[in-house]
Amino acid sequence: MISKKRIAIKFVFVVLSYLLVSGYAKVRCTESEREALLTFKNGLIDEQGVLSSWRGNECCKWRGVECSNTTGHVITLQIYMDYVGELQGEVRSSLLELHHLNSLALSSIYFGGIPMQEFIGSMKHLQHLSLSGCNFSGSIPSQLGNLTNLSTLDLSGNYFGGIPFPEFIGSMKQLQHLSLRGCNFSGSIPPQLGNLTNLRTLDLSGNYFGGIPFPEFIGSTKQLQHLSLSCCNFSGSIPPQLGNLTHLCTLDLSHNSLSSISPFMFGSVFGSLETLHLSDNQFTGLMPSLRVFPSLIELDLSKNNFTGSVPLSIGQLSKLQLLDLSHNSLEGLVPPSIGQLSELQFLDLSYNSLKGLISESHFIKLNKLYRLDLSFNPLLMLDNAPDWSPPFQLNYINLARCNVGQFPKWIQTQMNLFHLDLSGANITDEAPIWLWNMSSSLHYLYLYENQISGTVPNISSMSIWCMDLSYNQFSGHIPSFPAYAYVVLLSGNMFSGSISSICKTLQENLNYLDLSNNQLEGEVPNCWENMPNLETLNLANNNFSGDIPLSLGDIYRLTILRMHSNNLSGELPNSLRHCQRLRFIDVEGNKLTGEIPTWIGQLNGMLFLNLRGNKLHDCFNNFTVLSGENEPLSALENEFIFRPTLIYKYLPAGPVPRIERYGYSSFQWKGKEYEYWKNIRLLKLIDFSSNRLSGNIPKSFSTMRGLRSLNLSRNSLTGNIILDIGELEVLDSLDLSRNQLSGQIPTSLAEIHTLGFLDLSNNDLSGKIPTSTQLQSFNVSAYAGNDGLCGDPLPKCPGDILRPPTTNSEENMKEKDGSIFSFMQEVGISMGFGFIFGFWGVIGSFIMKKPWRIAFFNMFDDTRDWLYVRIAVFVSKWRQS
Structure with missing residues (x-):
């Protein structure tokens, strides 16, 4: 009996469920709404098949479409893209046919920089509107103010071209969530925003409000729970009105120019605050x-x-x-x-x-x-027992510039370590064996500027992406590099022997290799095709010998080549002409011979060319290096070439180390040896000094408009200084000393107002030094050893002593008025008669009166003796000083 009742109940339940489901199944979207959606889809380019489900009659089952369970009308259209560009096209007005739509989200659909469509303001049933990351531009249509039922408005991530903040938003009093992040608004925030008393979330971050004070009226939105105003360029103090926001859970005011905090921050009004971000301001x-x-x-x-x-x-x-x-x-x-x-x-x-x-x-x-x-707390000391087992598992450790002392043994317990930075941590210890057997998760290892000793074993099986062991006391042979390494910096150690081990593995990812300032020797191996993506190679300050290998020409991305201060011989290989990205070549202080190759003239991006102190020779006339006008580097290119840390930045999932290290140590600048780090990227330099070059200075040098330093000293150059040298308008240093240059100094040299160092000494130059503020400011030594030169700061030229002064104003006056000339004739005649009578009046008296003659010449002799003594004393004192 009981079982029959149970069966009956189950039957009734099944029937009711069927009827219920059947009833819902009959509810489907209307034909007009289905057509409206398809028309909207036809306005989009969908190469990825994002809307592939939009087919058939049942549009309520399409992706992003939601219908009412009772009426079947479309009430929600939400299409969120994983990345911008998956869908692109236009927003078609067919959406107006969706009369019951209350939620519209088209986030990250790419609409190509067109203005936002005005018809959206006619969709008055909307309660939620999200058009974030759609690449709209222009202005926000005022018709959006008609959407008085909106509780959510998100237009973040569009570019509205610096327009003022739209005031009509202050009339949308039902708004609870407003996000206009990164919309490039300017000016000020209108006080009407204080009318949004129902606001729970306000995000205006990433707009530029021009240094205005923090808007006090935001304190009127007392229901606010999440406030983000980062990167808005607010100034002044955080006003006390913000203390009215007692429901705040999130407050983000980072990346502004705020300088003080009002006393409300010390009160007890923020008991519910969960997130407080005030970074990158000016608080004191x-x-x-x-x-x-x-x-x-x-x-x-x-x-x-x-x-x-x-x-x-x-x-x-x-x-x-x-x-x-x-x-x-x-x-x-x-x-x-x-x-x-x-x-x-x-x-x-x-x-x-x-x-x-x-x-x-x-x-x-x-x-x-x-x-x-x-990191960077130099007086902070780690005091952990050798057998300490920490309670955590870190993936990021940075103790750089702390006082670590011994290598921390507890680090070997960290199984998930991704980033380890112990650089400059005052470690005077031998590198432990377990360091080279760390887990496969370790990708960043920075130990530079310590006193860590020991050898580095074969680490080709490690997962390191960036490794910097430079400026320690590591010794032994260069190890095989990790297979996936992007950056390997081993400079400033005591590594010795050959580097032939680098030929054993293929280093497809290697981008930056620095082996400088070691004790390496032997020939530079000829296997650089194994590193096809290398951009920076530094082998400087070692004992390498032999030729520069031809296979360097296989590194088509090579940008910086530094091989200075070795014992390299032979010629610069012609294969380097294939490296069209080369911008920095330094082979100073080797034993290179032959001519300066003409292919260097085809490297139009060259910034720094240093061939100083070699044995390069032959005629110099046909040299055309850098003859074109180079485009200036962008800021990003400058940083990427000369800052290894920027290379780290672009590695997969890699954090940016905070130690800014640059790519050069020292070179000749303004006649002295300098160490340059930060400013090297701003320099454009050519140094061919101390070679055996002959011939004339090529005229093409005058076309190198961006050149800042030119050094051709200590060669055998002849001929004149090029007449158009003044075209080098940003030149800061010019050294042509110790050659056989002749002729006059070009007057155009006086037009280089940036010139801070000049040395033309020990040549055969002649004539007058051109007059300018710049050229007369240099010391006499800049022109010494040119017997034919004269003029300030050297002694005056003979013609300057004999020639009477003439001013332009006198000549102009003569040209303007002929009467001046006749007046001067009369004055000249009068002066002539006056001279005759005056001269013979005195001379005649001396002839007629002998006592007068004797008295006059005695006075003359006394004056001459007095003047001679005075001059001798002055010269003696001057020499002593």
């Missing part, structure tokens, strides 16, 4: 009290100028997951209470002046920590 003074933020999950106060110490109350923020106080002026000890933050995952105290010991107590409960950065 003591850090705000942290105990008033008990709910904080993320705290970022980095890149300011906060002073004082890390607050002891930091240990009370029990929910804290991210703590970034880096790039401030904090001093004192790191409180052990930081070790009580059991939820902490990200800890960055780098670039401060913290001091004292960091021991196990600072990490006692940090079992969730995955990133630790204490």
